[in-house]
Amino acid sequence: MTTPITLITGGSRGLGAHMALALARDGHDIVLTYREARAAADAVVTQIQALGRRALALPLDVADASSFAAFATQLRDGLAGWSARHIDGLINNAGAGAHASFAETTPDQFDAMLAIHLKGPFFLTQALLPLLADGARVLNVSSGLARFTIPGYAAYAAMKGAVEVLSRYQAKELAVRGIRVNTLAPGAIATDFGGGAVRDNAELNRFVASVTALGRVGEADDIGGAAAALMRPGAGWITGQRVEASGGMFL
8 A cells, every 4th residue: 555645834843743743643654844944844854754754844935826836846856756756635734823903904914814824725736736646635724713703813814714615616626536625723722823822821721721612722732633534544535624623612
């Protein structure tokens, strides 16, 4: 049986790194991308290799759609080094936050969220279609904020809502090749995202736990495990769906 190869954007830290490790434990070889944190990306590669899997880190700025053709070529060359021609999974995870009220959100903040969270996954997936194997899995990372509302995240959440619509269209249009596309929507997770507020602010941490059915803040491993589950063969009849991994936040 051929070892599956999965590409994870933003895999040098946080949720992406934990997804990469969870998938490696499930038997995937991993290509992960990073924007600036080469040392952190290399550290994740080393951890994956210690699990007995192959790993490769490639630079990518998901906000720069003009770079995607060159990235596809670099990815193709990297796969050739493994005697492979295709990837079996793509997780569009890379992201950044923008905390501002609706009234105070600037055009620059809005455009940055658009480029990173919607235009990036749209056109990166498009650029990688020739490298996606028939029957591959695509997982687009959204947010619980596309379902519930917390003031200060209008631009970010609007882009994530659009990603969820995009996932359904991709699932419909790519089904002719057997490609499954789903959305994974994490709730509030204790990582360094957004300056680490959920992780480091005790008051905010207690609030999130109080509105979560399972009574605690999510951890990065919770999302890594959810991503791995959706990429398994047994989940092959799931496509076009939004799966929220929030511990039951704001039910």
